[in-house]
Amino acid sequence: MTAANKEFAERDSAFNTISVIGLGYIGLPTAAAFASRHKKVIGVDINQRAVDIINRGGVHIIEPDLEELVKNAVEVGYLRAVTAPEPADAFLIAVPTPFREGHQPDMVFVEKAVTSLAPVLKKGDLIILESTSPVGATERMAEWLAALRPDLRFPQQDTTAPDINIAYCPERVLPGKVMVELIKNDRVIGGMTPRCSVRASELYNIFLLGECVTTNSRTAEMCKLTENSFRDVNIAFANELSLICDEQGIDVWELIRLANRHPRVNILQPGPGVGGHCIAVDPWFIVSQHPDLARLIRTAREVNDSKPLWVVDKVKAAVADCLTATGKRAAEVKIACFGLAFKPNIDDLRESPAVHVTELIADWHAGETWAVEPNVESLPESLEKKVQLCELGLALEQADVIVMLVDHTAFKLIPGQQIKQRWVVDTKGVWR
Structure with a gap:
């Protein structure tokens, strides 16, 4: 046994069984990480197809190194998936937290997860909320649990020795590098009490090489929102620069390259908007709770949310020029949109501006709209009746207008x- 493996083996052994509720882009890698340290892991997901795939040793998402970890864990019996919670020593909730109309946080999936796990709770269990949530969500979750299990004492009822420990611990990983960053990155642990933070740290230290930094649950919740709002504001600056440079006839990518030679300047790259479940969503959680104070955060969101409309206007101008130059009818013009994912080299389409742009083009354009996305085998429901999935070679050969999105x-x-196309709208500066 290596020194590293011995160290992991000596860490807290009280967590014999760990349950991860929600087997998506965060939950499944987390389950695989625990299972790789020879912990019994029960993954829970309401998607029967995902459960069946995992139990066969496969994965339903694209993420480097994940499939091999899951396959090995299932084969040796450390990981299995079910559709309803079973007893465990620790429960991690990693379900979606979208927003409702008016950008109000929607905690319905968290509430459903809590309701489903409450019957199997026992004294000594640990519950960790990983889902991105508005400030106060962990305390709210504890109140739901207290109402469902009046026979147990929760941290808000007994701060020194509760029956159930509760903490908030957001993920901090980059899609495409999840299995590396999940293990190496530091974690912010926000317990409802100091003891809750300690117990949560003991759990993550089963596989974590980074540091567990402890705080309270409200600060941890705000930390996650702050991290992604910071990135959103910086991307908004780059996107706004791209609009200004277009008006001025300046290559924005050259401008940013030159400006970044300043020792204290690091401007990000513009694009068609901002996507993903975190950066495109989390800032609204702050705005929803502080609409009069979060003025910069709101403006950044509005800048990034409006960028797809600007891209579509550029496509419309390209099509108009194409019609004039070729004499074709609008119905004869083929538009190929390159990329649907919210970032490069993944299959995740959540909140993707590329999907939004493609849909807007298809709704407006009288001719064919194609999507070139090598990481998916089928189109999302919003596009499947409007857009054709197209091979790269065919799009390059036959499309009249190309739109680079990812x-x-x-x-x-x-x-x-x-x-060879004369009309190219390149939102990423790939072929400029």
Whole structure:
């Protein structure tokens, strides 16, 4: 046994069985990480198809190194998936937290997860909320549990020795590097009491190489929202620059490259908007609770949310020029949208501005709209009746207008001089 493995083996052994509720882009990698340390892990998901795939040793999402970890864990019996919670020593909730109309946080999936696990709770269990949530969500979850299980004492009822420990611990991983960052990145642990933070730290230290930094649950919740709001504001600056540079006839990517040579300047890259379940959503959680104070955060969200509309206007102008130059009818013009994922080289389409742009184009355009996305096998429901999934080669050969939306490696490998189309809307600067 190596020194590293011995260290992991000596860590807290009280968590013999760990349950992860929600087997998506965060839950499944987390379950696999615990299982890789020879812990019995019960994954819970309401999606029967996902459960069946996992129990066969497969994965239903694309993430480097994940499939091999899941396959090995299932084969040796450390990981299995079910559709309803079973007794465990620790429960991690990693379900979606979207927003409702008016950008109000929707905690319905968290509430359903809490309701489903409450019957199997026993004294000594630990519950951790990982889902991105508004400030106060962990305390609210504890109140739901107290109402469902009056026979147990929770941290808000007994701060020194509750029957159930509760904490908030957000993920801090980048899609495409989840299995590396999940293990190496520091974690912010927000317990409802100091003892809750200690217990949560003991759990994550089963696989974590980074540091567990403890605080209270409200600060941990705000920390997650702050991290993604910071990134959103910085992306909004880059996106706003791209609009200004377009008006001025300036190459925004060259401008940013030059400005970033300043020792204290680090401008991010513009794009068609901001996507993903975190950056495109989390800032609204702050705005919803502080609408009069979060003025900069709101403005950044509005800048990034409006960028897809600007992209579509550029496509409309390209099509109009194409019609004039070729004499074609609008119905004869083929538009190919390159990329649907919210970032390069993944299959995650959540809150993707590329999907939004493609849908807006298809709703407006009289001709065919194609989507070139090498990481998916089928289109999302919002596009399936409007858009055709197209192979890269066919799009390059036959499309009249090309719209670069996601800088997948497969697209970046194509030299710009090989792009024969006269009308190219490049939101990522790949073929400029």
